[in-house]
Amino acid sequence: MSQxxxxxxxxEPDIAARRLPSATLEANFGDIHPPLDRHEARVAADRxxxxxxxxxxxxxxxxxxxxxxxxxxxxGNPLVAAKTILDANIMGGMCARVCPTETLxxxxxxxxAAEGAPVKIxxxxxxATDALMESGRQPYRQGTPxxxxxxxxxxxxxxxxxxxKLATLGHEVTLYEAREKPAGLNEYGIAAYxxxxxxxxREAEFILGVGGIALKTGVALGRDITLETLRTEHDAxxxxxxxxxxxxxxxxxxxxxxVEDAVAFIARLRQAKDPGEIAIxxxxxxxxxxxxxxxxxxxxxxxxxxDVTIVYRRGPESMAASRYxxxxxxxxxxxxxxxxxxxxxxxAGGRVTGVTFxxxxxxxxxxxxxxxxxxxxxxxxxxxxxxxxxGFPALALEGGRIRVDAERRTSLAGVWAGGDCIAGGQDLTxxxxxxxxxxxxxxxxxxxxxxxx
Amino acid sequence: MADLSVSFCGVKAPxxxxxxxxxxxxxxxxxxxxxxxxxxxxxxxxLGEDGPPIVNVSGPRYGAWHGPDRRVLGLNNIELIxxxxxxxxxxxxxxxxxxxxxxxxxxxLMVPCVEEAWKAILPRVEATxxxxxxxxxxxxxxxxxRGMGAAVGQVPDYxxxxxxxxxxxxxMPVFVKLTPNITDIRFPARAARQGGxxxxxxxxxxxxxxxxxxxxxxxxPPIDGQASHGGYCGPSVKPxxxxxxxxxxxxxxxxxLPISGIGGITTWRDAAEFMALGCGxxxxxxxxxxxxxxxxxxxxxxxxxxMDEKGYxxxxxxxxxxxxxxTEWQHLxxxxxxxxxxxxxxxxxxxxxxxxxEDTSHQxxxxxxxxxxxxxxxxxxxxxCNLCTIVxxxxxxxxxxxxxxxxxxxxxxxxxxxxxxMEHPNNPSVAAE
Numbered sequence: 039m040s041q042x043x044x045x046x047x048x049x050e051p052d053i054a055a056r057r058l059p060s061a062t063l064e065a066n067f068g069d070i071h072p073p074l075d076r077h078e079a080r081v082a083a084d085r086x087x088x089x090x091x092x093x094x095x096x097x098x099x100x101x102x103x104x105x106x107x108x109x110x111x112x113x114g115n116p117l118v119a120a121k122t123i124l125d126a127n128i129m130g131g132m133c134a135r136v137c138p139t140e141t142l143x144x145x146x147x148x149x150x151a152a153e154g155a156p157v158k159i160x161x162x163x164x165x166a167t168d169a170l171m172e173s174g175r176q177p178y179r180q181g182t183p184x185x186x187x188x189x190x191x192x193x194x195x196x197x198x199x200x201x202x203k204l205a206t207l208g209h210e211v212t213l214y215e216a217r218e219k220p221a222g223l224n225e226y227g228i229a230a231y232x233x234x235x236x237x238x239x240r241e242a243e244f245i246l247g248v249g250g251i252a253l254k255t256g257v258a259l260g261r262d263i264t265l266e267t268l269r270t271e272h273d274a275x276x277x278x279x280x281x282x283x284x285x286x287x288x289x290x291x292x293x294x295x296x297v298e299d300a301v302a303f304i305a306r307l308r309q310a311k312d313p314g315e316i317a318i319x320x321x322x323x324x325x326x327x328x329x330x331x332x333x334x335x336x337x338x339x340x341x342x343x344x345d346v347t348i349v350y351r352r353g354p355e356s357m358a359a360s361r362y363x364x365x366x367x368x369x370x371x372x373x374x375x376x377x378x379x380x381x382x383x384x385x386a387g388g389r390v391t392g393v394t395f396x397x398x399x400x401x402x403x404x405x406x407x408x409x410x411x412x413x414x415x416x417x418x419x420x421x422x423x424x425x426x427x428x429g430f431p432a433l434a435l436e437g438g439r440i441r442v443d444a445e446r447r448t449s450l451a452g453v454w455a456g457g458d459c460i461a462g463g464q465d466l467t468x469x470x471x472x473x474x475x476x477x478x479x480x481x482x483x484x485x486x487x488x489x490x491x
Numbered sequence: 492m493a494d495l496s497v498s499f500c501g502v503k504a505p506x507x508x509x510x511x512x513x514x515x516x517x518x519x520x521x522x523x524x525x526x527x528x529x530x531x532x533x534x535x536x537x538l539g540e541d542g543p544p545i546v547n548v549s550g551p552r553y554g555a556w557h558g559p560d561r562r563v564l565g566l567n568n569i570e571l572i573x574x575x576x577x578x579x580x581x582x583x584x585x586x587x588x589x590x591x592x593x594x595x596x597x598x599x600l601m602v603p604c605v606e607e608a609w610k611a612i613l614p615r616v617e618a619t620x621x622x623x624x625x626x627x628x629x630x631x632x633x634x635x636x637r638g639m640g641a642a643v644g645q646v647p648d649y650x651x652x653x654x655x656x657x658x659x660x661x662x663m664p665v666f667v668k669l670t671p672n673i674t675d676i677r678f679p680a681r682a683a684r685q686g687g688x689x690x691x692x693x694x695x696x697x698x699x700x701x702x703x704x705x706x707x708x709x710x711x712p713p714i715d716g717q718a719s720h721g722g723y724c725g726p727s728v729k730p731x732x733x734x735x736x737x738x739x740x741x742x743x744x745x746x747x748l749p750i751s752g753i754g755g756i757t758t759w760r761d762a763a764e765f766m767a768l769g770c771g772x773x774x775x776x777x778x779x780x781x782x783x784x785x786x787x788x789x790x791x792x793x794x795x796x797x798m799d800e801k802g803y804x805x806x807x808x809x810x811x812x813x814x815x816x817x818t819e820w821q822h823l824x825x826x827x828x829x830x831x832x833x834x835x836x837x838x839x840x841x842x843x844x845x846x847x848x849e850d851t852s853h854q855x856x857x858x859x860x861x862x863x864x865x866x867x868x869x870x871x872x873x874x875x876c877n878l879c880t881i882v883x884x885x886x887x888x889x890x891x892x893x894x895x896x897x898x899x900x901x902x903x904x905x906x907x908x909x910x911x912x913m914e915h916p917n918n919p920s921v922a923a924e
Contacts, residue, residue, distance in 0.1 A: 077561075084559035087884050090842030091858070112559065148839040152885060 051296060051389050051417040052320040057342025063313050066340035070231040070366075071135075071161065079165040082158045083112035089148055094159060097146035099464070099472045100127035104143060108162055120170035121177050123163055128202045129195055129471045131171060131241050132224050134164035135232050137468050138329075138360040171240065180250040181208030186485050189214065189268040191259050192278035194222020195467045196457030198245050199474025200276045200481075205250040207482045212272065213251050216258035220246070222280055222457075224467065226305040229333035230313065231340070265431040269452055273488075274481045277440065277448070277455040278474065283428030287325065287421055289383045296390035297383065300324065300334035300422035307337060319417030321345040323393050325380055326422030328358035328465075334420050335372040346372045347414060351379040351398050351405060358465075381411060383419065390419050427459065436461035445480035446473055454481060493798035494805045495791060497531070499771045500664040500689040500749050502622040504595035506531035507806055508762065508790050511753050511774035512599035512625060512668070515784075517573055519583035523590070528784035529791060532595025534666075534692075534774060537572035537627045538580050540602040540612060545574040551712035554701035554721065565727035566777045567701045569719060571633045572601050577615075585619040595772075596620075597666065601627040601639050604649060606656045613661040623663045626653060628679070629670035629695020631722045641695070644670035647682035654686025664689040666751060669735075671728075672698050676735040680745045690749035691739060692774065694732045696722025725777035729755035733768055740769030740814045757786075759793025766806065767813035825915055826908035828899045829875035829891040831855070831868045837888035840864055844879035844889060852878055871900040 058066070074082060086108040094104045102123050110119035123130035137143075139160040147156035170177070186209045190201045193215035201211040219225050224238035246253060257263060259279065268275045284299045291297040296319070307316050318341040324334045327350035338346045348367060350357055353376050357364060364374060377398045384392035392415040396407040427438045434441045434449035439461040446454045456473025458465055463473070495506040509532035510516050510525055517536040525533060539545060547570055556565040573580055588596045598621045602608035616624060627634075628644030635641040643649045650667060657665045667683035669676065671694040683691050698720045702711040710718035732754020739745045752770030756762050757778040765773050778786055794806075803809045833844065833856075845866050848856040855872035856879060859865050868879075880889040894906040912918050 080559045087841045087843060089840075090846035091864070092842075093840065093864075148841040148884075151839040 051391065053296070053317050053417050054320075055317040056314045057318065058314075060312075060314060063341070067230045067234065067313050067337075069234050070229075071164075073168055074158070074161050074165045079111055079116070079162060080114075082162055083108045085149060086112070086157045087148060093146035093148060094143040094157075097142050098127075099142070099466065099468045100133075100475065101472075102126040102130065102143075102163070104159055104163075107166060108157065108159070111162055111166055116166040116169035117173060117175065119166035123166055124170070124177070126475075127468065127471050128199050128245055128475075129224075129241065129467060130163055131167035131244075132195070132233065132238065133468045133471065134160050134167055135237070136224075136228055137466070138362070140362045141360050142468070171244065176244070176247050178202070178206055178248040180248055181206050183210070183250075184208040184485065184489075186210065186273040187212060187271075188274045188276065188481060189272040190276045190278065191263075191268070192216075192222065192280055192457065192459075193220035193242070193253065193255075194278055194280050194457060194470065195224060196470035196474040196477075197222070197276065197278035198242060199471040200278065200454075200456065200478045201251045201474075202245045202248055203475050203478030204481065205248045207478065209250070209273075209482070209485070211251040213246075213253045214257045214259065214263065215253065215255045216261075218255055220253060220255070222278075226308055227301055227330070228308070229304065229337050230308055231337075232333075259431065260429050265433075265450075265453070269450070273452075273485055275453045276446075276474070276477050276481065277431075277453065277459060278457040278470070279430065279440075279455075279459040281425035281427055281458045283426040284421070285424045285426050287380055287383075287423070289380060291383060291390075291419075291421070293388075294383060294385050294390045295388055296417065297419045297421070300326065300330050300420040301425065303420060304330065304333055304337070307341075313341060316341060318343045321416045321418075322347070323414050323416040323419045324348045324422055325393070325419065326350065326424070327352070327356065328422060328424065329360075329363060331422035332359045332363040332367045332372075334422050336367050336370045338418075338420075339367075339370045339372055345416075347416075348372055348374045349378050349380070349393070349395055349414070350374065350376050352400065353377065378412060379405070379407065381407075384413065384415070390416065392416055393419050425458070430459070439463065444476075446477040447480060452484075493795045493803060495531075495795060495798075497772055497806055499595070499751065500623065500666070502532070502595045502597070502664060503593070504531035504772070505593055506791055507766065507770075507772040507794075508787055509533055509595060509597070509751070509772055509774045510779060511776040512536050512597075512627065513776040513780075514568075514570060515776060515779050518575065518580075519587050522583075522587050525779075525784050525787075526587070526591045526594050529787045530594070530784065532597065532622075532772070534597040534599050534625050535580070535584055535621075537599040537601045537630070538577055538612070538616070539572050540608050541577045544576055545571045547571055547574050548714050550714040554712045555725075556701060556727065563725060563777065563781045565699075565701075565723055566725040566780070567699050567721040567723045568696070569632050569721040572599075572627070572630070577612075581615055581619050584616075584621055588620045588622075595622050597623045597625050599625045599627050599668070601630065601634060604638060604643055604653060609653065609656045610660050613657065613663075617661055617663055621663065623666060623689070624657065624661065625666040625668050625692055626657060627668050627695075628653075629668045629693075631670060631672050631696055631698045632720060641670040641672055641698075644668075644679060644695070645673055647678045650679050650682040651686035654683055654688045658687040666690045666692045668695055669693040670695045671731060671735055676738055677742045677745065680739040680742070680748065684745050684748050688748070690751055690771075691745075692751040692753060693739070694728065694735055694754050696724045697728055697731065699723035724753075724755065725781075726755040726757055729761060733764060736765060736770055737768040737814065737817045740811060741817050759790050759797065762790060763794060763797060763809070764813075766810050768817065769811045769814050771806075771810055821912045824909050824911060826904070826906065826910050828894045828902075828904075828906045830870050830873045830894060831875065831877075831879050832890050832892045833866055833868060833879075834888050834890075835867075837885050838866060839885055839888075840866070841884060842866065843882045843884065847878050847882045852876060873901065 107119040107122040144156035150156040220242040221238040322338045378395035381396040382394040440455045454477040457470035512534040516533045552570045554567040630640030667688040704711045752765035753774040845856045883889040
């Protein structure tokens with residue numbers, strides 16, 4: 039053990055499943071945003087001004103024609119609206135649920151400037167895409183076969199988006215996924231109440247329904263396949279590897295029970311048949327300031343944890359989690375504490391019993407400790423201090439992530455990359471979808487050029 | 492406090508807000524509720540001649556055009572005249588007038604276009620103590636197929652003839668209710684005056700089809716799979732009604748003929764506008780049918796507050812005040828130049844002004860400045876058409892500002908002149924002189 043744990047004796051850790059009655063848990067993990075019904079959607083849609091060169095479209099990483107799809111909803115045509123959305127963003131359904139719209143399209147909405155109340159773009163997008171999913175219709179089909187086969191590694195948002203676009207362009211796709219199920223963080227990394235009723239799986243199924251995509255799960259790059267083989271066996275390769283590692287606190291947490299990666303916990307909770315199966319501490323500390331910290335803390339509260347504290351080393355304005363997300367946690371009873379960094383884990387009998395934090399301050403933009411400390415007792419501590427690259431094949435990196443150009447081409451010929459694994463990524467589903475789409479278009483152009491060369 | 496009371500063709504009422512002849516005035520129960528609520532008068536729903544009662548459809552009598560939030564923008568109906576026995580209506584009219592002597596009680600009538608029919612019913616109405624009659628020459632559905640209502644109102648000679656009969660057979664004031672379903676409203680109004688009408692009432696409803704059910708492939712709403720046209724009213728007909736009212740008010744042949752205005756009046760402001768264009772009273776139906784009789788409180792308090800603010804002691808102080816400024820196109824000043832001005836502080840950057848002007852008008856609004864989204868009027872292109880102010884979602888962000896001096900950068904013509912088409916050099920008849 040590289041770190042001496044502070045020896046303060048706390049009561050036995052209290053970690054338990056089924057803290058709340060089943061009905062409460064069901065409600066807590068149901069849909070956080072009730073969808074708009076038809077009338078609500080019409081009223082919301084009517085507020086759209088159908089702006090010229092609309093700022094919301096510019097603000098959307100995938101460039102969805104928002105005014106058009108809203109007008110199609112207003113005209114009573116949600117299925118046509120859904121096609122407008124999905125043509126630009128095949129994960130329009132998930133993005134409607136998880137996009138930080140308050141910092142993207144809805145922030146740009148001129149109604150926000152005019153009245154401080156943007157058009158409910160996210161909810162309208164959900165209204166349209168839900169309607170399409172409920173209809174069971176498949177508006178896409180495989181393009182005229184080109185005889186090409188592209189390997190897509192990783193079936194998260196970037197991979198699925200790329201595979202779908204390639205399929206519509208007529209290319210065969212082999213989609214490799216290390217986990218058991220496709221959809222990546224949509225399936226494993228997002229709070230359950232944001233995507234209930236197995237939406238991530240249903241959306242992945244819908245995307246794969248275009249045809250021409252062979253999904254191979256349980257296949258990991260570097261373990262089961264190599265990039266060299268893929269480059270030989272396929273006409274092009276798209277890497278959508280995500281970030282497989284998580285940052286460490288460096289406080290010897292590996293040796294202690296009761297300290298867990300938030301992403302791992304979120305994945306466990308998402309995969310549980312019943313959230314009641316998942317044990318949670320009475321007192322929980324979550325370290326971090328991003329969406330994962332919010333999802334972790336909010337879900338801990340919703341599982342019945344009594345005291346949940348998010349601890350972040352800087353002020354609220356620096357948190358990666360949007361203000362909406364911060365407020366969501368707070369209204370769920372989560373306490374967010376700022377300007378504290380973890381200094382030591384408090385343990386008893388090999389279990390964490392608390393975390394010692396040091397107060398911080400920013401001096402000339404640099405974060406320094408003040409020397410003063412604070413002990414927060416807890417039964418469980420979760421780290422949500424970011425995911426990290428890991429297991430990348432040998433190609434040019436930048437800041438530890440894969441370097442790509444505007445078309446998402448890597449340093450290796452015939453290899454493209456997108457999603458969280460690339461440098462300069464926004465760590466957003468919507469950005470990953472755009473990466474996949476742009477890469478597919480670039481691959482298509484490259485294959486066409488190769489054919490005529 | 493402004494005095495809202497009116498004396499209209501000798502008919503007195505505590506305020507100018509009357510309920511139009513329509514479903515809300517079909518029986519004592521409704522009319523008494525209206526009077527308790529504060530309405531100044533009613534035009535009792537149209538009575539027909541004695542005999543087997545009228546039969547109405549027992550399916551949808553109304554259709555509506557809704558805004559997205561279910562606001563009723565327009566209403567259409569196919570209800571006929573009263574379907575209750577004449578005797579009962581007359582008895583109730585007498586009773587209500589007796590119990591509410593200070594309120595105006597006008598009785599709408601529609602009988603066949605023969606003198607005997609009118610001669611028969613008029614004394615019976617007179618016996619109720621009603622203050623006046625209104626001849627329903629406007630109803631465009633159902634009754635018109637039987638030669639009554641709009642079928643009479645569309646033939647000025649008939650209007651004059653029937654009006655004359657009525658004036659001959661009753662001492663009561665005779666109001667003639669006009670149909671808008673004609674080419675020029677002035678002709679029926681002139682005919683009414685010729686026949687001796689004390690006032691005209693307008694507009695009645697506009698023939699209309701509210702929509703088509705694209706699944707059933709039938710006009711909507713249907714009666715057992717079919718539909719007929721109906722009569723359209725409500726907020727969306729107001730501009731049509733205002734024009735017709737104003738045309739009659741300014742027509743030399745009908746100028747001064749009292750007018751009771753109808754057509755989508757919903758708020759005090761609507762009413763004041765009708766009155767400024769010449770209406771001594773106004774009649775309301777759709778707004779009451781949508782919101783109930785309580786809207787009278789907004790109508791009276793709003794009108795009263797506005798009159799106080801403007802210093803109008805009584806309604807006669809402003810009735811018809813806008814008429815002199817209602818003219819023909821040929822009398823408009825062609826040397827007047829206004830330019831749109833965009834208040835950059837209020838602009839929310841939606842770009843609607845730009846695209847409206849760019850796509851459909853005069854290419855007079857910029858889209859960017861110094862590489863940034865920026866909307867500004869190009870005076871050398873702007874004709875002052877008002878489209879941008881209309882499409883702008885922000886109130887008062889775009890305004891039309893008259894040029895008071897210098898030269899119009901679009902035409903190079905000095906501003907401040909006053910030439911109408913009558914004096915304009917491009918007018919061939921002027922050039923010929």
